[in-house]
């Protein structure tokens with residue numbers, strides 16, 4: 184049984200909500216644009232195509248006399264969801280860095296003969312920056328899902344996506360990754376964390392923008408106050424900072440959807456943003472995205 188569970192277990196109801204939002208967007212997107220453009224779906228962190236949920240065993244009670252053994256449920260992940268969207272995407276690219284996940288994606292592809300599906304193994308940042316950003320975008324539009332576990336998406340990748348002016352993006356941003364690395368005291372941010380933050384945010388100005396000097400009182404022998412630099416943004420402030428950064432490169436970034444829902448601390452911000460600066464494309468994406476995110480709230 185263990186082998187049968189392809190070990191791609193993650194998430195909770197929040198995963199369900201995230202995937203439901205993306206599924207609704209993809210369906211409205213392809214309904215609005217099919218026939219007008221060639222449509223491409225790109226899943227940069229595709230996983231295996233499905234996810235498994237382990238339901239614990241339950242002892243029978245006076246309503247259900249029988250004991251229920253542990254059972255495993257398999258639900259579609261983002262890749263399969265996109266393959267099943269109607270009208271169909273003309274082309275689908277599924278990427279993952281983990282060889283076992285790539286093998287599962289090849290298996291998924293085999294289930295959809297006749298569809299134009301490309302499986303890419305390796306770091307999606309490289310493929311997006313080297314290949315996708317250089318595609319010929321005439322008559323082509325894409326929806327791209329960035330669903331990492333943590334801080335894997337490089338800022339340069341977002342810059343290159345924005346430059347295409349043809350991609351709508353859903354980005355699950357790890358706010359938790361940001362506040363864990365951007366520690367309260369700047370002295371706790373070691374060089375590795377600094378480099379990761381700069382790669383994530385696309386600038387080293389975060390250090391000036393997120394931290395300010397506090398004068399801690401001197402000790403009883405030395406009256407000179409000790410200079411300390413501490414983060415001056417709380418979790419909500421950090422999210423606003425990220426939104427402002429994203430708005431420097433994308434013509435439209437909707438207010439993010441907080442995950443988990445109604446539980447603190449917030450761990451992720453789900454962003455819907457579009458690269459196209461045509462007012463008609465912005466209007467359409469805003470209508471679809473606003474409607475879906477509001478319904479989700």
Ligand SMILES: C[S@@+](CC[C@H](N)C(=O)[O-])C[C@H]1O[C@@H](n2cnc3c(N)ncnc32)[C@H](O)[C@@H]1O
Pocket residue numbers: 193202227228229230231232233234259260261262278279280281284305306307308330331332335
């Ligand atoms: C949260 S899971 C994706 C879940 C998937 N979207 C779904 O709905 O089933 C993140 C995936 O990203 C993969 N991954 C991690 N770093 C990566 C990278 N740099 N490039 C591509 N894939 C990566 C992991 O192997 C994992 O399968």
